Amino acid sequence: MRETVLQREKPQDVAIGASLDAKIWAIAWPAIIANISIPLLGLVDASLLGHLDSPLHLAAVAVGSAVLSFLYWGFSFLRMGTTGEVARANGAGDSHRALLVLARSSVIALAIAALLLIFQRPLLNLGFAIMGTGEEIRETAYDYASLRLLSAPAVLLTYTAFGWFIGHQDTRWPMRILIITNLSNIALDAFFILGLGLASRGAAIATVIAEYLGLLIVLVGLRKQLGSLLSRALWTQLRVPGPYRRLLRSNLNLFFRTLSLLFAFAFFTAAGENLGPQVVAANAVMMQFLLFAAFAMDGFAYAAEGLAGEALGGGDLARFFRISRRCAWWTGVSALLISALILLGKPWLFPLLTSLPEVLAIMNAHGLWLVALPLLAAPSYLLDGLFIGAGATRAMMLGMLFSAFLIYLPCWYASTGLENHGLWMSFAAFNASRGITLALSFWYFTRHHRWLEGHPGPAV
Numbered sequence: 001m002r003e004t005v006l007q008r009e010k011p012q013d014v015a016i017g018a019s020l021d022a023k024i025w026a027i028a029w030p031a032i033i034a035n036i037s038i039p040l041l042g043l044v045d046a047s048l049l050g051h052l053d054s055p056l057h058l059a060a061v062a063v064g065s066a067v068l069s070f071l072y073w074g075f076s077f078l079r080m081g082t083t084g085e086v087a088r089a090n091g092a093g094d095s096h097r098a099l100l101v102l103a104r105s106s107v108i109a110l111a112i113a114a115l116l117l118i119f120q121r122p123l124l125n126l127g128f129a130i131m132g133t134g135e136e137i138r139e140t141a142y143d144y145a146s147l148r149l150l151s152a153p154a155v156l157l158t159y160t161a162f163g164w165f166i167g168h169q170d171t172r173w174p175m176r177i178l179i180i181t182n183l184s185n186i187a188l189d190a191f192f193i194l195g196l197g198l199a200s201r202g203a204a205i206a207t208v209i210a211e212y213l214g215l216l217i218v219l220v221g222l223r224k225q226l227g228s229l230l231s232r233a234l235w236t237q238l239r240v241p242g243p244y245r246r247l248l249r250s251n252l253n254l255f256f257r258t259l260s261l262l263f264a265f266a267f268f269t270a271a272g273e274n275l276g277p278q279v280v281a282a283n284a285v286m287m288q289f290l291l292f293a294a295f296a297m298d299g300f301a302y303a304a305e306g307l308a309g310e311a312l313g314g315g316d317l318a319r320f321f322r323i324s325r326r327c328a329w330w331t332g333v334s335a336l337l338i339s340a341l342i343l344l345g346k347p348w349l350f351p352l353l354t355s356l357p358e359v360l361a362i363m364n365a366h367g368l369w370l371v372a373l374p375l376l377a378a379p380s381y382l383l384d385g386l387f388i389g390a391g392a393t394r395a396m397m398l399g400m401l402f403s404a405f406l407i408y409l410p411c412w413y414a415s416t417g418l419e420n421h422g423l424w425m426s427f428a429a430f431n432a433s434r435g436i437t438l439a440l441s442f443w444y445f446t447r448h449h450r451w452l453e454g455h456p457g458p459a460v
Contacts, residue, residue: 020307027299031174070266100234161221264430343371
């Protein structure tokens with residue numbers, strides 16, 4: 001009989017729970033460290049370019065990076081979609097299917113990279129127009145971004161490889177790749193910007209070289225699979241169009257979900273601009289705290305993706321619910337610790353990031369939103385991981401669309417009189433809604449025995 005509720009742990013399950021906790025942490029901690037290394041690169045770029053004679057180069061890199069981030073993050077489904085498919089194939093004991101997922105996702109990644117390179121001019125110009133980029137920095141920003149786009153194949157293939165590794169519950173290779181890529185990027189930045197005096201062009205060249213170095217390390221991590229990936233038998237199977245349609249259908253849900261999330265963050269920034277430059281600065285600094293909270297909780301979401309997908313691929317529903325409980329526990333603990341750290345550390349954390357009295361005053365006045373948001377957002381991070389592992393991407397997309405357009409925007413419109421408090425309240429409601437809609441979907445899937453649909457269990 002299928003389990004339909006999250007049952008309480010029994011005494012005999014304690015040893016199983018301890019083993020499961022060890023697996024969760026083995027996946028989570030490298031992912032957390034890897035994520036924390038990401039903002040380091042932006043800080044170094046800003047530091048090096050910010051000490052040049054003209055602010056033009058720093059502004060151009062900031063604008064160009066923002067446009068590229070929007071483009072690349074829009075295709076992060078290559079990572080998420082690959083993770084769930086690979087995890088479920090492993091759970092079913094079908095290593096060949098897992099390898100085919102990697103190969104097909106790589107084909108899709110290369111096709112997207114080719115389209116980005118072919119249509120780079122209209123795409124970049126559209127991005128600059130949306131951001132309202134002035135003529136004085138547009139040419140430099142375009143030069144920077146067009147150079148950076150040369151690494152699109154490396155970036156998107158690395159996304160796919162990360163999906164493969166996380167689907168195998170291996171976050172150590174992604175950690176190594178990100179840390180080495182970012183550290184080499186920093187060293188190359190210093191060489192090209194300070195040593196050769198290439199300013200923003202140097203920053204772009206450094207990043208392109210570092211991202212292809214990252215791809216080289218990816219190949220080292222996949223060295224045992226390269227023979228099979230290059231085999232004639234596998235390439236024959238890659239010509240069959242049917243599996244691509246299924247993969248693209250799942251990835252399209254993730255694509256629209258990610259675009260809605262990017263819209264929510266972009267709207268937050270745009271709405272803040274109407275409240276004055278000090279508010280924009282304070283909100284930007286406060287958002288950094290939320291990004292670090294997201295990095296911590298994402299580690300447990302990655303664990304949920306790999307472990308939950310494997311359990312469902314093997315038809316083990318009881319294990320899936322155990323994984324859900326333990327990942328929920330650790331996500332909740334991390335959210336409580338982060339909120340407590342912000343609450344108790346505000347007096348010394350905020351001044352570390354800015355010394356401007358007007359900005360500090362705004363941050364102190366809105367600090368409680370920062371305390372509440374990790375707790376409100378935690379369920380959405382956990383449930384994203386579980387639904388990615390299950391391949392239930394349509395529920396993720398619908399929940400995100402509902403939260404962004406039927407909760408976030410109406411809430412903001414109704415609370416404009418509260419100014420920045422209204423903006424933060426709307427953003428908090430958006431994050432809470434993401435968790436609530438996914439929790440309702442989780443209940444629906446459980447109540448109607450939907451978790452194992454399309455996952456018949458291990459091959460015999």
